[in-house]
Amino acid sequence: MPQSPATTQYRLDPAREQAILEAIRELLTEVGYDRMSIDEVARRARASKATIYRRWSGKPDMVAAALHGMMIDHPPLPDTGTLRGDLIGAMNAFCRVYERKQPIVLSLLAAIRSDPSLGRVLHEHVLESGVTDATAVFQRAVARGDLTAAPNVGAVVEVGKALLWHRLLLSGEPLDEAWVIHIVDDILRPLLGIHH
Amino acid sequence: MPQSPATTQYRLDPAREQAILEAIRELLTEVGYDRMSIDEVARRARASKATIYRRWSGKPDMVAAALHGMMIDHPPLPDTGTLRGDLIGAMNAFCRVYERKQPIVLSLLAAIRSDPSLGRVLHEHVLESGVTDATAVFQRAVARGDLTAAPNVGAVVEVGKALLWHRLLLSGEPLDEAWVIHIVDDILRPLLGIHH
Numbered sequence A, B: 001m002p003q004s005p006a007t008t009q010y011r012l013d014p015a016r017e018q019a020i021l022e023a024i025r026e027l028l029t030e031v032g033y034d035r036m037s038i039d040e041v042a043r044r045a046r047a048s049k050a051t052i053y054r055r056w057s058g059k060p061d062m063v064a065a066a067l068h069g070m071m072i073d074h075p076p077l078p079d080t081g082t083l084r085g086d087l088i089g090a091m092n093a094f095c096r097v098y099e100r101k102q103p104i105v106l107s108l109l110a111a112i113r114s115d116p117s118l119g120r121v122l123h124e125h126v127l128e129s130g131v132t133d134a135t136a137v138f139q140r141a142v143a144r145g146d147l148t149a150a151p152n153v154g155a156v157v158e159v160g161k162a163l164l165w166h167r168l169l170l171s172g173e174p175l176d177e178a179w180v181i182h183i184v185d186d187i188l189r190p191l192l193g194i195h196h
Helices: A014-031 A038-045 A049-055 A059-071 A083-114 A116-144 A151-173 A175-190 B014-031 B038-045 B049-055 B059-071 B083-114 B115-145 B153-171 B177-189
Strands: none
Touching: A014 A038, A014 A059, A014 A083, A014 B059, A038 A049, A038 B059, A059 A083, A059 A116, A059 B038, A083 A116, A083 B083, A083 B153, A116 A151, A116 B153, A151 A175, A151 B083, A151 B153, A151 B177, A175 B038, A175 B153, A175 B177, B014 B038, B014 B049, B014 B059, B014 B083, B038 B049, B038 B177, B059 B083, B059 B115, B083 B115, B083 B153, B083 B177, B153 B177
16 A cells, blocks of 8 residues: 655755756656656756765656646735636636646656555645645635525535646646636536526 | 537447447557557457548547446446435446556546546546436436435536546545445535525
């Protein structure tokens, strides 16, 4: 049974850590997960392998950190004053994040298939940031009275992520404003119990 | 603007057509979309290239037909007497179909990225079969009084498909009964307006 690697307590200088994560992202896009070597990550980031091994437990953990860094690297989600506006704003922001992540995730799909533990690690690390953002949106909606109770945030985020990836990887169609409005009005708001 | 190829009127003997579609599925899995040649499809299926070109307008159309054949190749969906039972039965059936399709779809993802028209053709051909199955489930539910009105079938199918692919390609986790029940109870039934 593969285990999710525990993140160690060891912390790096933030600039150093960013350089390493950027090297990981570059190599995933250029050569893919299987051929990405820690040696080459260290060389590009001008870091020692010992430093990398102290900070992350292995390649799955490193890749999860690199993707997590991209997930949280977006402008603050807009507070528009309505739940519908906030949902559209949030989906638009994630569209841009997911477009940037697409080449890396595409490079990981074959590796996830041969090592399901990689998929689980990515899922756990990446899910959390979406839940944090969505929780803020729903707390504002409850405070305004747009929602009568806090929804099942995990389920809503799961649907939003699945729809984004499906559109981006499989449909070949753009993550444009018309699609975002369709998702918010035909799926996310009904899922939240808003049927008007 | 790439156009979706129109299916010609030309029909083949069903056994001959099945042999060609099976050769397409084999080659997609073995060598991928870009390296699949019509010559090799014809050789494996003992068909002439002229026959293939009369039946399908090109590789995207052939691949869509091969995937469509897999989508509709499942046992009849169970009529369990409740909407929840029917949804669980339908999701279980599609889990098995999607597991069989996974290697082929994985082989197509890079090609979809470089040729978005391929994604659109696949989407159009494959979506329809899911909508037909789902419509039957919802008609029974309306007739029984489990639903007060026919739902937005396209939106429900879109969510189900997106969740299946997300689980299969990205999460690395199995399409098992516990997951199906979570999807039905936490996402599909709330989306249908059932919040109890």
